Amino acid sequence: xxxxxxxxxxxxxMIHPRFGISVEEARRILSEGLSRGxxxxxxxxxxxxxxxxxxxxSIIKSAxxxxxxxxxxxxxxxxxxxxxxxxxxxxxxLIRAARTAAxxxxxxxxxxxxxxxxxxxxxxYPASAESTLEEKIKILRDADSAARAFDPSIEKVSAxxxxxxxxxxxxxxxxxxxxxxxxxxxxxxSCIAQKNGKRQTGSDSAGGRFGLEYFSERRTxxxxxxxxxxxxxxxxxxxxxxxxxxxxxxxxxxxxVLLHEAVGHGLEADFNRKNLSNYSNRIGERVASxxxxxxxxxxxxNMRGSINVDDEGNEPxxxxxxxxxxxxxxxxxxxxxxxxxxxxxxxxxxESYRCLPMPRMTNTYMRPGAHDPGEILSTVKRGIYAKxxxxxxxxxxxxxxxxxxxxxxxxxxxxxxxxxxxxxLIGNGPDVMTKVVMVGNDLxxxxxxxxxxxxxxxxxxxxxxxxxKVSEITVGGSRV
Amino acid sequence: MTTQVQDRFQIDSLSLADDVVREVMKLGADAxxxxxxxxxxxxxxxxxxxxxxLEESIxxxxxxxxxxxxAVGLVHTTDFADKSIKELxxxxxxxxxxxxxxxxxxxxxRELLGRYAGxxxxxxxxxxxxxxxxxxxxxxxxxxxxxxxxxxxxxSDGASWFDAEGRFTLATSDGFRGQYAGTTAGISASLLAxxxxxxxxxxxxxxxxxxxxxDTPEAVGKEAARRTVARLGSRKVKxxxxxxxxxxxxxxxxxxxxxxxxxxxxxxxxxxFLLDRLGTVIAAPGVTIDxxxxxxxxxxxxxxxxxxxxxxxxxxxxxxxLGEIPCESYFAxxxxxxxxxxxxxxxxxxxxxxxxxxxxxxxxxxxxxIIRSVKNGLYLNSLMGxxxxxxxxxxxxxxxxxxxxxxxxxFPVQEITIAGNFLDMxxxxxxxxxxxxxxxxxxxxxxxxxxxxxxxxx
Numbered sequence: 023x024x025x026x027x028x029x030x031x032x033x034x035x036m037i038h039p040r041f042g043i044s045v046e047e048a049r050r051i052l053s054e055g056l057s058r059g060x061x062x063x064x065x066x067x068x069x070x071x072x073x074x075x076x077x078x079x080s081i082i083k084s085a086x087x088x089x090x091x092x093x094x095x096x097x098x099x100x101x102x103x104x105x106x107x108x109x110x111x112x113x114x115x116l117i118r119a120a121r122t123a124a125x126x127x128x129x130x131x132x133x134x135x136x137x138x139x140x141x142x143x144x145x146x147y148p149a150s151a152e153s154t155l156e157e158k159i160k161i162l163r164d165a166d167s168a169a170r171a172f173d174p175s176i177e178k179v180s181a182x183x184x185x186x187x188x189x190x191x192x193x194x195x196x197x198x199x200x201x202x203x204x205x206x207x208x209x210x211x212s213c214i215a216q217k218n219g220k221r222q223t224g225s226d227s228a229g230g231r232f233g234l235e236y237f238s239e240r241r242t243x244x245x246x247x248x249x250x251x252x253x254x255x256x257x258x259x260x261x262x263x264x265x266x267x268x269x270x271x272x273x274x275x276x277x278x279v280l281l282h283e284a285v286g287h288g289l290e291a292d293f294n295r296k297n298l299s300n301y302s303n304r305i306g307e308r309v310a311s312x313x314x315x316x317x318x319x320x321x322x323x324n325m326r327g328s329i330n331v332d333d334e335g336n337e338p339x340x341x342x343x344x345x346x347x348x349x350x351x352x353x354x355x356x357x358x359x360x361x362x363x364x365x366x367x368x369x370x371x372x373e374s375y376r377c378l379p380m381p382r383m384t385n386t387y388m389r390p391g392a393h394d395p396g397e398i399l400s401t402v403k404r405g406i407y408a409k410x411x412x413x414x415x416x417x418x419x420x421x422x423x424x425x426x427x428x429x430x431x432x433x434x435x436x437x438x439x440x441x442x443x444x445x446x447l448i449g450n451g452p453d454v455m456t457k458v459v460m461v462g463n464d465l466x467x468x469x470x471x472x473x474x475x476x477x478x479x480x481x482x483x484x485x486x487x488x489x490x491k492v493s494e495i496t497v498g499g500s501r502v
Numbered sequence: 503m504t505t506q507v508q509d510r511f512q513i514d515s516l517s518l519a520d521d522v523v524r525e526v527m528k529l530g531a532d533a534x535x536x537x538x539x540x541x542x543x544x545x546x547x548x549x550x551x552x553x554x555x556l557e558e559s560i561x562x563x564x565x566x567x568x569x570x571x572x573a574v575g576l577v578h579t580t581d582f583a584d585k586s587i588k589e590l591x592x593x594x595x596x597x598x599x600x601x602x603x604x605x606x607x608x609x610x611x612r613e614l615l616g617r618y619a620g621x622x623x624x625x626x627x628x629x630x631x632x633x634x635x636x637x638x639x640x641x642x643x644x645x646x647x648x649x650x651x652x653x654x655x656x657x658s659d660g661a662s663w664f665d666a667e668g669r670f671t672l673a674t675s676d677g678f679r680g681q682y683a684g685t686t687a688g689i690s691a692s693l694l695a696x697x698x699x700x701x702x703x704x705x706x707x708x709x710x711x712x713x714x715x716x717d718t719p720e721a722v723g724k725e726a727a728r729r730t731v732a733r734l735g736s737r738k739v740k741x742x743x744x745x746x747x748x749x750x751x752x753x754x755x756x757x758x759x760x761x762x763x764x765x766x767x768x769x770x771x772x773x774x775f776l777l778d779r780l781g782t783v784i785a786a787p788g789v790t791i792d793x794x795x796x797x798x799x800x801x802x803x804x805x806x807x808x809x810x811x812x813x814x815x816x817x818x819x820x821x822x823x824l825g826e827i828p829c830e831s832y833f834a835x836x837x838x839x840x841x842x843x844x845x846x847x848x849x850x851x852x853x854x855x856x857x858x859x860x861x862x863x864x865x866x867x868x869x870x871x872i873i874r875s876v877k878n879g880l881y882l883n884s885l886m887g888x889x890x891x892x893x894x895x896x897x898x899x900x901x902x903x904x905x906x907x908x909x910x911x912x913f914p915v916q917e918i919t920i921a922g923n924f925l926d927m928x929x930x931x932x933x934x935x936x937x938x939x940x941x942x943x944x945x946x947x948x949x950x951x952x953x954x955x956x957x958x959x960x
Binding site: 075078081082083084085086087088089090091092101102103104105106107108109110119122123125126155159177178180212214216221222223263265266267296297298300376378412413414415417419420422423424425426443444445446448449450496497498499500501502 | 549552553554555556557558559560561562563565573574575576577578579580581582586590593597598600601602604634657659694700701702703736738741742743771772773777850851852886887888889891892893894896898899900902916917918919920921922923956957958959960
């Protein structure tokens with residue numbers, strides 16, 4: 023895998039040819055954007071080709087395909103943004119969009135558009151062979167039969183496979199021309215199990231920036247389906263969880279949602295430069311126990327949150343957010359890095375050409391510690407072991423966050439015993455992070471279809487964590 | 503810019519949809535429908551008196567659903583060039599061949615097609631006449647009023663104005679052709695209060711199809727500030743079971759959960775806690791819930807749905823009894839029922855049952871009487887997270903609000919959970935407020951009193 027980091031400038035003539043706009047035309051559009059005194063402008067083209075096939079009741083219920091194409095013009099003046107987009111990719115329409123975006127500024131001065139240059143690129147997700155609908159149907163049928171064969175209580179199975187190729191191309195008023203071709207595939211399986219009139223559900227999803235080879239090389243459809251079925255069957259026998267503060271052991275991989283909610287969002291630099299986060303102005307302070315080193319890194323091959331370049335042309339990095347419990351840095355986009363006088367971390371991401379970029383997480387994880395997972399469990403007299411998760415939410419100002427557990431067990435005398443019903447865990451970010459008392463040696467990344475929502479924009483993310491023990495967190499069970 | 507909606511989008515999308523239907527049929531489809539969805543959006547966000555973001559765009563998308571030999575295919579694009587649409591049409595036929603025959607597939611029953619003929623006030627022509635400068639001024643006034651209300655308001659996450667015009671066009675090979683446009687506008691503020699080094703945020707908004715019905719910017723800003731300051735001093739309470747008063751901000755979510763669980767897809771997939779409950783009691787006797795697309799001034803009123811069925815009123819729950827299964831045609835056929843005119847449709851997806859103006863009928867108690875009737879309980883005005891199991895109805899979510907002691911609001915609470923089975927909660931509704939309002943959106947419910955809930959705290 024190539025990993026060239028340096029920008030080797032060379033003049034380019036064309037934005038990605040599929041958008042039909044030459045660099046010269048793009049520079050004219052950018053000039054229009056800066057004609058009212060803006061200090062920076064970029065023109066972002068995107069095409070997304072997506073496809074999905076849905077199976078239900080063991081038949082292929084529907085198949086679909088789509089193309090969305092558009093371009094957005096952004097004009098910045100300090101911390102002010104003007105934005106307009108168009109799905110009509112003619113020079114006239116884009117000039118109109120540029121004029122709309124230009125209105126954020128109100129002066130007459132205009133900046134010269136720099137000559138266009140392009141950097142060499144790494145490729146974290148080499149394009150895979152074109153996939154056929156027949157291959158997708160086979161994957162869905164494999165999933166269906168594996169789930170049904172798992173247990174006689176499995177009553178309903180549905181599965182869907184979605185893949186897309188997002189092609190972006192962008193030129194900035196500073197002359198940077200960059201692009202990326204980002205594949206993504208995801209298989210989702212969901213099952214209903216029924217026994218003695220009781221029903222339960224289980225689901226699983228897996229994929230990443232791969233083509234269909236994911237399901238032969240990494241995790242088979244049958245495997246993913248069996249996991250969905252296992253959860254549905256397990257939940258049939260789950261008991262009501264207790265309510266109140268408890269010791270909690272978080273299993274590896276998906277518990278990374280803790281980092282995403284309790285730490286990650288609060289460290290996005292837009293909130294911090296505006297003094298809205300409970301982590302604002304706290305760089306250098308202790309915000310977690312000494313066992314915690316937390317990193318956001320967009321550089322892992324094929325991972326769901328990975329990007330070769332962010333949506334503003336900055337290289338993703340391995341950004342250490344918290345080191346041995348001390349807050350080291352924020353997740354930056356271009357604007358916040360400029361205001362906070364620091365380097366961009368390559369986290370400027372946008373959902374699509376319809377949106378302004380913002381500081382967003384890529385793949386967020388905690389570095390492993392020294393403990394064996396079994397050893398961690400053995401230290402808990404009575405607590406909860408949380409293994410699979412549904413999602414979470416955070417209030418970044420006060421730091422309160424929740425995450426919902428889909429698979430958890432009671433721990434009694436150091437042993438995992440009975441399964442518990444789905445339950446919400448609630449805590450305060452900096453408070454809970456100081457209660458991380460043991461960190462395991464088993465760092466694992468989830469390959470589930472995690473999507474992060476912020477300000478109405480969704481982007482794919484990854485996360486990872488080793489087994490961790492939190493000395494106290496409030497469990498939202500129904501037994502007092 | 504004129505006030506005529508057609509001019510704003512510059513495309514005759516109804517003719518375009520007609521043309522595409524004809525093309526698809528010519529290529530050998532058995533049936534098809536074409537959706538065009540267009541939007542014109544403006545938004546501005548002001549923070550601490552300065553413009554932070556200004557966005558304005560016109561967007562569009564076209565979707566084709568094609569039926570061939572009992573199978574279905576869906577394609578969509580945002581590229582309206584002739585050549586691209588021609589390719590899309592070919593693709594649509596090809597992709598329909600991939601899926602399996604399913605007798606439930608097909609357009610809505612022809613004899614049910616139509617358009618609600620009554621009056622609907624869904625388009626405000628005055629919105630496009632408001633200048634950007636005036637919109638910015640309103641966002642500023644909103645934030646200023648909030649910042650000025652209380653010295654403990656120390657910061658702002660901004661105040662915003664937005665307006666949007668949407669146009670929906672549907673043409674089917676059965677001859678339905680329809681188009682309608684609607685507007686929305688809104689104003690919101692999100693503020694931060696600080697006391698003793700502890701920060702709290704909250705926000706408020708007003709939103710309507712008509713600008714003249716919006717709350718004033720100042721009123722919105724002040725309400726955001728009032729709510730933010732009221733959160734100062736929040737603390738946890740002990741784990742316990744207690745009475746629950748549900749603010750309309752949360753009770754509206756409850757109504758939405760009932761709608762989702764009662765919908766044809768959830769029932770057919772057996773993924774619903776309301777499975778086999780049609781015609782049975784699912785809530786306390788006073789609970790009546792309607793979904794009504796024909797409210798004259800309703801924020802989600804519309805003349806026809808995403809399959810060309812007329813807007814209508816559906817009584818989802820009558821006096822605690824589940825009365826109807828909201829269905830699009832596909833699941834209606836699967837369940838041997840009739841479609842209810844609830845199909846929601848975007849250009850990128852097929853029809854799926856969704857709500858229009860969905861609301862719980864108000865009761866007779868004032869919210870303050872409801873609070874006064876509680877000796878010890880939680881006033882819930884915010885839920886966090888996704889902890890709801892739609893198959894079993896088990897609920898466990900993060901919660902915040904106020905603690906009620908002896909009929910009075912005593913102090914704000916945060917970082918607690920509520921948990922229980924949703925059906926038990928619905929059965930435990932003891933009082934229903936008289937404060938139904940669509941100001942928070944098209945899904946609405948009054949203040950509720952629920953007998954008992956489990957609280958997870960310290």
